[in-house]
Amino acid sequence: MKISVFGMGYVGTVTAACLADQRHEVVGVDVNPNKVALINAGQTPVIEPTIGDLIRDAVRDGRLRATTNSAEAVAATELSLVCVGTPSMKSGQLDLSGVEKASQEMGEALAKKSGFHTVAIRSTILPGTVDALVIPNVEAKSGKKAGKDFAVCYNPEFMREGTAVADFYAPPFTIIGAHDPQQAQPVAGLYSFLDRPLIHTEVRVAEMLKYICNCYHALKIAFANEVGTLARAVGVDSHALMQIFCMDEKLNISRAYLEPGFAFGGSCLPKDLRAITYKAKELDLKLPVFEAVLPSNQVHVQRGLEMILGTGKKKIGVLGLSFKSDTDDLRESPMIELVKALLGEGCQVKIYDAKVELSAIVGANRQFVEQTIPHIGKLLQSSLEAVVADSEVIVVSRDAREFKQLRDLLRPDHVVVQLGRSRTLDGSPAKQIGICW
Ligand SMILES: NC(=O)c1ccc[n+]([C@@H]2O[C@H](COP(=O)([O-])OP(=O)(O)OC[C@H]3O[C@@H](n4cnc5c(N)ncnc54)[C@H](O)[C@@H]3O)[C@@H](O)[C@H]2O)c1
Numbered sequence: 186m187k188i189s190v191f192g193m194g195y196v197g198t199v200t201a202a203c204l205a206d207q208r209h210e211v212v213g214v215d216v217n218p219n220k221v222a223l224i225n226a227g228q229t230p231v232i233e234p235t236i237g238d239l240i241r242d243a244v245r246d247g248r249l250r251a252t253t254n255s256a257e258a259v260a261a262t263e264l265s266l267v268c269v270g271t272p273s274m275k276s277g278q279l280d281l282s283g284v285e286k287a288s289q290e291m292g293e294a295l296a297k298k299s300g301f302h303t304v305a306i307r308s309t310i311l312p313g314t315v316d317a318l319v320i321p322n323v324e325a326k327s328g329k330k331a332g333k334d335f336a337v338c339y340n341p342e343f344m345r346e347g348t349a350v351a352d353f354y355a356p357p358f359t360i361i362g363a364h365d366p367q368q369a370q371p372v373a374g375l376y377s378f379l380d381r382p383l384i385h386t387e388v389r390v391a392e393m394l395k396y397i398c399n400c401y402h403a404l405k406i407a408f409a410n411e412v413g414t415l416a417r418a419v420g421v422d423s424h425a426l427m428q429i430f431c432m433d434e435k436l437n438i439s440r441a442y443l444e445p446g447f448a449f450g451g452s453c454l455p456k457d458l459r460a461i462t463y464k465a466k467e468l469d470l471k472l473p474v475f476e477a478v479l480p481s482n483q484v485h486v487q488r489g490l491e492m493i494l495g496t497g498k499k500k501i502g503v504l505g506l507s508f509k510s511d512t513d514d515l516r517e518s519p520m521i522e523l524v525k526a527l528l529g530e531g532c533q534v535k536i537y538d539a540k541v542e543l544s545a546i547v548g549a550n551r552q553f554v555e556q557t558i559p560h561i562g563k564l565l566q567s568s569l570e571a572v573v574a575d576s577e578v579i580v581v582s583r584d585a586r587e588f589k590q591l592r593d594l595l596r597p598d599h600v601v602v603q604l605g606r607s608r609t610l611d612g613s614p615a616k617q618i619g620i621c622w
Pocket residue numbers: 191192193194195196197214215216217220268269270271283284286287307308309310342343344345346
């Protein structure tokens with residue numbers, strides 16, 4: 186293909202050199218004439234292992250050249266990859282001026298070009314930027330229509346500096362966000378040589394994915410460093426510790442716990458977080474990541490409460506009281522906190538939980554209900570039908586598959602607040618709201 190790459194920084198230079206290495210005809214574009222001159226002289230403007238050789242060979246063989254003239258580059262190519270910088274402003278806000286300028290130049294170039302053109306944004310941009318900034322700018326300057334005369338996709342970059350060329354040939358996956366998957370085909374074709382998953386998704390999902398990957402990587406580093414700080418202070422070898430930690434691919438290094446839903450609770454996670462943060466304070470250690478977890482969980486309970494109160498209705502049916510499915514353990518269940526808060530707000534609450542039916546539970550849990558939360562114990566009902574029939578809002582605390590008949594019991598005047606996501610209620614006449622989806 187004939188490809189123009191906007192922005193000859195780390196991402197753009199590596200992308201341009203590697204695509205030229207794949208025998209595409211590549212034109213690099215940058216506002217900085219020094220970078221353009223370097224490339225045209227067969228030299229690299231960035232330092233990365235093997236990039237110098239790739240650029241030298243590609244320029245020598247006429248597969249790569251660079252220019253400051255974006256219109257000429259767009260006219261000479263069928264696909265443009267935008268890899269311009271998106272730095273932070275002093276306030277932390279994203280500086281999109283490079284993307285804005287590149288989109289305008291793209292529009293001006295397309296005004297003079299006949300034939301379809303595909304644009305793939307590779308710079309890291311917040312969700313909504315393609316729709317709110319890139320497409321309007323290209324349309325305004327070109328007088329053409331996105332989807333008809335040109336296509337804009339979002340194709341995030343996952344390379345790491347220092348291993349950028351190797352990462353280009355072995356990314357974790359390739360993501361292409363497009364409004365019309367058909368129009369993502371030219372971009373998908375660029376990666377056909379890779380033996381890695383290629384995922385087509387919505388533009389906003391692709392835009393946000395890049396951010397959550399980086400935020401998660403940052404969180405992992407901060408977590409590991411706080412683990413190390415605490416381990417050192419209590420005489421534990423942090424590397425031996427983390428090596429074993431990473432061997433658990435069931436719960437630690439896995440998909441477990443990564444599905445947005447309701448707050449955590451139960452007899453272990455809150456207690457253990459409190460114990461470890463208390464110990465850190467005793468040792469005069471600052472562990473802001475550990476310390477932020479319980480407050481974050483608390484905010485999430487409050488979010489659920491506000492969502493229910495926001496319906497403006499007072500008769501609330503709560504399905505599921507224990508802290509997760511298939512247990513009767515009520516200790517530190519965030520659902521109990523939620524019910525207490527609803528009662529405090531003057532709501533009439535009825536609760537159904539097959540595992541926590543008062544007549545069925547025994548031992549410590551029965552004692553807990555009778556002694557610690559007797560007022561909540563009294564709200565437990567043995568019939569799902571009765572709770573649903575008497576309520577205006579149904580709060581489903583977890584996967585609705587547990588409440589098999591629910592879908593058939595819902596009326597058009599019901600509002601369902603889902604704290605755990607399930608598709609089983611799709612098609613029911615009730616209005617549905619998800620806590621974080
Ligand atoms: N560096 C990384 O490891 C990495 C990895 C993945 C994603 N990203 C993202 O990719 C984007 C680029 O990052 P980078 O590190 O390559 O940036 P960089 O600062 O190294 O390079 C950006 C280049 O864009 C050029 N530029 C700015 N506006 C331009 C315009 N209108 N037209 C043409 N050129 C223009 C600049 O002159 C510069 O050469 C950023 O959004 C970044 O967040 C970076």
